[in-house]
Amino acid sequence: MSDEDERQIGPGRNLGFNSSPASADEGESVNQGLFDDLLSGEPIFENKEVLRPSYTPHELPHRSDQINKMATILVSALRGETPSNILIYGKTGTGKTASAKFVSQELESTSSKYEVPCDVEYINCEVTDTQYRVLAQLANKFIEENERRIEDRIDRLESIRESILEGAWDETLPTDGSTHAGDRGRTDGNHSTGTDAPAGTDASTGTDAPAGTDASTGTDASSGDRFSPRNSDSPVETKGSKGPKASETEGRTSTHSNSDNLENSGTKPSPQTSSSSRNPPLDHPLADTPFSSLAELEAQIDGLLEDRDAFEEVPMTGWPTDRVYSVFFDAVDYAERVVVIMLDEIDKLVEKSGDDTLYNLSRMNSELENSRVSIIGISNDLKFTDFLDPRVKSSLGEEEIVFPPYDANQLRDILQHRSEIAFEEGALSPDVIPLCAAFAAQEHGDARRALDLLRTAGELAERSQAETVVEDHVRQAQDKIELDRVVEVVRTLPTQSKLVLFAIILLEKNGVRSINTGEVFNIYKQLCEEIDADVLTQRRVTDLISELDMLGIVNAIVVSKGRYGRTKEINLSVPLEETEVVLLSDSRLSEVEEVQPFVQARFDS
Ligand SMILES: Nc1ncnc2c1ncn2[C@@H]1O[C@H](COP(=O)(O)OP(=O)(O)O)[C@@H](O)[C@H]1O
Numbered sequence: 277m278s279d280e281d282e283r284q285i286g287p288g289r290n291l292g293f294n295s296s297p298a299s300a301d302e303g304e305s306v307n308q309g310l311f312d313d314l315l316s317g318e319p320i321f322e323n324k325e326v327l328r329p330s331y332t333p334h335e336l337p338h339r340s341d342q343i344n345k346m347a348t349i350l351v352s353a354l355r356g357e358t359p360s361n362i363l364i365y366g367k368t369g370t371g372k373t374a375s376a377k378f379v380s381q382e383l384e385s386t387s388s389k390y391e392v393p394c395d396v397e398y399i400n401c402e403v404t405d406t407q408y409r410v411l412a413q414l415a416n417k418f419i420e421e422n423e424r425r426i427e428d429r430i431d432r433l434e435s436i437r438e439s440i441l442e443g444a445w446d447e448t449l450p451t452d453g454s455t456h457a458g459d460r461g462r463t464d465g466n467h468s469t470g471t472d473a474p475a476g477t478d479a480s481t482g483t484d485a486p487a488g489t490d491a492s493t494g495t496d497a498s499s500g501d502r503f504s505p506r507n508s509d510s511p512v513e514t515k516g517s518k519g520p521k522a523s524e525t526e527g528r529t530s531t532h533s534n535s536d537n538l539e540n541s542g543t544k545p546s547p548q549t550s551s552s553s554r555n556p557p558l559d560h561p562l563a564d565t566p567f568s569s570l571a572e573l574e575a576q577i578d579g580l581l582e583d584r585d586a587f588e589e590v591p592m593t594g595w596p597t598d599r600v601y602s603v604f605f606d607a608v609d610y611a612e613r614v615v616v617i618m619l620d621e622i623d624k625l626v627e628k629s630g631d632d633t634l635y636n637l638s639r640m641n642s643e644l645e646n647s648r649v650s651i652i653g654i655s656n657d658l659k660f661t662d663f664l665d666p667r668v669k670s671s672l673g674e675e676e677i678v679f680p681p682y683d684a685n686q687l688r689d690i691l692q693h694r695s696e697i698a699f700e701e702g703a704l705s706p707d708v709i710p711l712c713a714a715f716a717a718q719e720h721g722d723a724r725r726a727l728d729l730l731r732t733a734g735e736l737a738e739r740s741q742a743e744t745v746v747e748d749h750v751r752q753a754q755d756k757i758e759l760d761r762v763v764e765v766v767r768t769l770p771t772q773s774k775l776v777l778f779a780i781i782l783l784e785k786n787g788v789r790s791i792n793t794g795e796v797f798n799i800y801k802q803l804c805e806e807i808d809a810d811v812l813t814q815r816r817v818t819d820l821i822s823e824l825d826m827l828g829i830v831n832a833i834v835v836s837k838g839r840y841g842r843t844k845e846i847n848l849s850v851p852l853e854e855t856e857v858v859l860l861s862d863s864r865l866s867e868v869e870e871v872q873p874f875v876q877a878r879f880d881s
């Protein structure tokens with residue numbers, strides 16, 4: 277793996293952990309014994325994966341307060357009520373994402389255990405960073421979810437249909453007008469024809485659902501409205517027909533309009549089909565459904581199929597945003613449920629695209645008829661709400677949860693926990709965890725940094741075929757991580773900044789010390805010409821130098837030159853060679869390599 281290869285600083289780092297063209301080149305020299313050697317040492321790791329950021333731990337020491345608070349707020353969703361919006365703050369590596377994901381997994385699994393409709397959708401706004409993309413991603417997730425529900429529902433209806441046909445039942449449910457659907461249920465065994473009770477008849481079985489499960493009734497005064505279709509084609513798979521309350525709320529007036537409601541609620545319609553004088557057999561397959569005839573049921577299936585086909589996936593670009601919003605809105609409102617939308621790195625979204633997305637999401641509930649939305653925003657930046665519209669700010673911040681930095685002792689516990697699964701017994705010398713914890717505590721109590729350090733130290737030990745990880749491996753790991761950080765910062769600089777930085781590097785390489793802005797500008801200009809880039813003004817270049825200074829890549833101090841005014845003295849503060857490699861890995865800058873002899877000639881003279 278490229279990430280294992282110490283020599284490979286720079287470009288290789290960008291290739292991700294799984295691809296490694298560089299090592300493929302080296303493959304030519306692969307000979308017998310290359311891996312044998314490496315395998316022969318005592319293994320250090322038992323399961324390295326648990327130290328990676330992608331691993332979600334099941335236990336989160338020192339976060340029970342935050343987790344409990346989240347759970348206390350979100351439990352409303354399981355009662356069919358809308359949970360308050362939550363804003364979670366804390367610096368990077370304080371366990372925000374891990375805790376939020378843990379809570380949402382628990383919420384979803386409890387909701388399916390009790391069959392309360394509640395969906396949690398997680399979006400990382402650092403990746404999905406525009407309103408369009410957030411809405412499109414959410415729309416598509418809900419469409420997928422709706423399609424899944426529709427298919428489930430169709431399966432259930434199909435099985436009822438088959439029961440009717442196979443059991444040679446009347447195609448119309450005979451009615452006596454007095455039997456309430458809810459009372460019918462499974463009061464006796466199977467009919468002599470051996471018809472299996474269709475899924476729908478489970479409705480009346482008491483489940484061990486908590487009181488909160490009557491999502492359909494407990495909400496608010498408008499709950500009556502919530503069941504009425506928003507428009508003529510709004511089917512409402514309100515709850516699985518197995519839901520504890522389903523039999524009471526299932527109901528259906530007619531199938532002649534858009535016959536696509538899943539299980540529209542309301543009361544059982546007055547019989548409208550040609551009534552038969554017979555009493556309804558209690559176990560007629562339609563007995564416990566909202567349908568009074570096979571035709572109605574079939575119309576429902578057709579309607580569902582139509583619905584399913586009507587969902588149009590949102591393309592990742594190209595539509596007007598209001599169209600994306602409306603598809604998203606309809607997809608959310610298709611079914612009755614509580615929807616928790618978790619927006620991680622929400623500050624990145626606001627920074628990049630403003631607060632429109634949050635504004636739109638936070639006012640949705642006033643228009644939704646079947647569903648309710650609750651938002652959990654997670655931010656690394658404590659001050660990001662300053663940039664929000666006051667209405668958004670107050671709605672989003674209904675509840676706030678702070679994740680403070682970990683101190684060294686807490687980090688030690690976290691590492692201890694994780695190391696037990698990650699390392700072979702006895703692979704860590706006793707001072708390793710305390711040192712990793714101490715280093716990471718200096719980095720604003722960042723647990724991610726602590727885990728990275730521990731993993732990297734283990735990898736270094738493994739590579740040097742040491743039997744145990746020792747303090748020195750941790751120190752080397754600290755240096756390596758710091759270098760990796762620089763590499764990453766340099767790699768992601770805009771082209772103009774890269775050119776400025778490259779000019780500084782060329783000057784340093786040629787022995788110029790205490791470089792001034794004018795010198796940088798001259799070389800920068802030549803580089804721009806060489807690669808056909810726009811040449812910025814010297815004023816702008818000075819600004820870019822200040823930015824590099826703030827990023828810790830160069831060190832620029834202002835010195836007074838008496839009556840000649842003031843200038844900057846600039847020095848590189850990162851390792852020259854590694855930085856140059858990263859710059860040259862940029863396809864545009866790689867052309868610049870050819871200009872070097874020329875630049876050098878200037879200095880040699
Ligand atoms: N209390 C904790 N217990 C165990 N692991 C933790 C804890 N807090 C954070 N971590 C781990 O540290 C890393 C960073 O945590 P994360 O939740 O991604 O931080 P944030 O989202 O606040 O930046 C992850 O690998 C996570 O599993």
Ligand SMILES: [Mg+2]
Pocket residue numbers: 372373374620
């Ligand atoms: Mg996070």
